Amino acid sequence: MYVHRALARALHDNGVRELFGLLGDANLHMVNGFTELPGACYVGVATEGGAVLAALGYAQVSGALGVATVTHGPGLTNTVTALVEAERARVPLLLVAGDTPVSAHDHIQDIDQRPVALSAGAGFQQIRSGASAVADLAAAMRRAWNERLPIVANVPIDLLWDEVDYAPVAAGRTAPVAPEPEEPAVEDAVGVIASASRPVVLAGRGVAVSGAVAEVLKLAARIGAPVATTLRGKDLFAGQPHDLGIFGSLSDDVATEVIGRADCVVAFGCGLNRWTAAEGGLLRGKGVVHVDADPGRLNRFSPVTVAVAGDAARTAAAFIRLLDEAEIAPTRFVEDAVAKLATRRQPPARERGADSAIDLGTALRRIDAAVPRDRVLVTDNGRFILKAFTALHVEDPRLYAHAVNFGAIGLGMATALGASYAEPGRPVLAAIGDGGFALGGLSDLVTAVTLNRRIIVVLLNDGAYGAEYVQLRDRGLDPALATLRWPDFGPVARAIGAQGHTVRTVRELDEALGVADFDAGPVLLDVRIDPDYA
Secondary structure, three states: EEEHHHHHHHHHHOOOOOEEEEEOOHHHHHHHHOOOOOOOOOOOOOHHHHHHHHHHHHHHHHOOEEEEEOOOOHHHHHHHHHHHHHHHHHHOEEEEEEOOOOOOOOOOOOHHHHHHHHHOOOOEEOOOOOOHHHHHHHHHHHHHHHHHOOEEEEEEEOOOOOOOOOOOOOOOOOOOOOOOOOOHHHHHHHHHHHOOEEEEEEEEEHHHHHOOHHHHHHHHHHHHOOOOEEEHOOOOOOOOOEEEEEEOOOOOOHHHHHHHHOOEEEOOOOOOOOOOOOOOOOOOOOEEEEEOOOOOOOOOOOOOOEEEEEOOOHHHHHHHHHHOOOOOOOOOHHHHHHHHHHHOOOOOOOOOOOOOOHHHHHHHHHHHHHOOOOEEEEEOOOHHHHHHHHHOOOOOOHEEOOOOOOOOOHHHHHHHHHHHOOOOOOOEEEEEEEEHHHHHHHHHHHHHOOOOOOOOEEEEEEEEEEHHHHHHHOOOOOOOEOOOOOHHHHHHHHHHOOOEEEOHHHOOOHHHHHOOOOOOEEEEEEEOOOOOOO
C-alpha cells in the first residue's frame, strides 16, 4: 500500500481511534485513509494549534495517547504555543506533521521543522523512508508514552506515495513501574512523621491516577492529619470532614491558617511547585516528606527533608507498618483542623446593580450548582482563574483538564473540544475569559456546534484584558488601553447554532441556567463582570 495508508493503518493498529487535525497537502491522504478504518473518528478543527490542544484535552482526561496531525511549514509553526502547553502538561501526545518535499529547496512553505519542534520542548522523530515509515511512527508513539512529551513525527510529503508492504509494528508502550520504596528512605520519612505533632497529608493528581486514595487516607487517619490537594488533584478528598481543599496560593483563609500551624507535610504524587508551596512559604520550617513514583520529580521545585521514590499506595502502607511497629500514637491535629473547618463560611452573594455586572464569585457558585455534577472541567487562563479554580468542582481530578501550563490565554476551548471526546457521556464545563475566547474560542465554538458537542462555555466577560487593566489602574494610568469592545456573545453564539445567553444580573443568570439544555449542543453564557472587581 502507499505510505500514507500505511501510516493511517499504523495509528489504528496501535489503538488510535480519535485523531484531531487540520488538513493540508501533506496529511490529507493519511487522514482520508484513517477515516476508512473501523471505529476511527477524525475531528477536524479550525486551527493547527487547536488540533494539538484538542489532542491534549483528550489525553488529559482519557489517560490515552493524544494524536493530532497538521501539514508542513506554517501548519507546524502554528502549533508552537500548543506544543509548549503539552510539554508542560507532561502527557503523551503525538503530532504527525507533514514536511515539504526533500528535493524542493525553494518550496514556499519550506522550513527546518526539527528546531521548531525542539524549541517548544517537544521531541522530534524523522520518518526516514517509505520502508521505515511504520517503524519510525511506532518509535514516535513509544517515545510519547515513555517520555510523556509531545513527539513530532515528521513526514516528507514525497514519501507518501511510495509503495510498501505493510506489516504492523507495535509501539510497545512501556508502562511505568513505580519503584519499591527503599527501606532506609521509608525509615527516615517515618522518623520525620513520628516526630511531628501537627502533620498535614498532601496529595496530587498522581494519587488519583495510581488509585492510591484509600491508602493515603488511611495514613492520614493513622497519624491524625487533615488532608489537602494540589490544584491538579482538586476535589480528590471532597466530602471528607478533614479536607482543607487546595494547598498553596489558592488556599482559603481557614486552610492557610491550618497549614501555617502544621509542622510536617507528607506529600504524595505532586511536584511541590512554587504555587503549591506558595513560593516556599507554606513549607518553610516544616518537616517535608515527598513521595513520588518518578524520582525525577523529587526535590525538583522545593527542597524537602526526606524524598522517597515509590508508588503512593505501597509507600503509605509502608509508613503505616513502621508507625504501628513503633507504636507511635496519632496526633490530635486533625481534631483541631476539623473544628477550624467548621467555621468556614461561603462568601456572601454580592449584587452590582440591576443592569451592570455580576459578582464573579456569585456567578461561579451558581453555575457550579446548576451544571450537572458528572462534568469534565476545563479552565482557560485569565484574571478570573483564581476564583474559577476554587469555585468550580469535579467528581474526580482525572476529569479536570488544565489549560494554563504555559500561562497563555485562548487555549481552553480547543482543550474542551478534545476532552469531550475523552468522556462523550459527560458534559464539559469550560471557564474562559473574553480575551481568550476572542483569541481562539470563537472558531472552536463553531467546530463544537458543527460536531454537536456537549460543551458549556462560561464566558467571564469583563470587557478587558483584566490583568493588564488592573496593572494600569493601580499605577494611576489609563486602563482604557486594556479595555475591549466586544459584541454581545450570546446572540453571536445563537447565530452560529449554539444556545447563547448574555447575562448582567443574578436574576438573568438564574433564568439562563434554568432554560439551558445541557444535554444538547454547546451552551454559551456571556457573563458580564466588572473589570474593577476585587
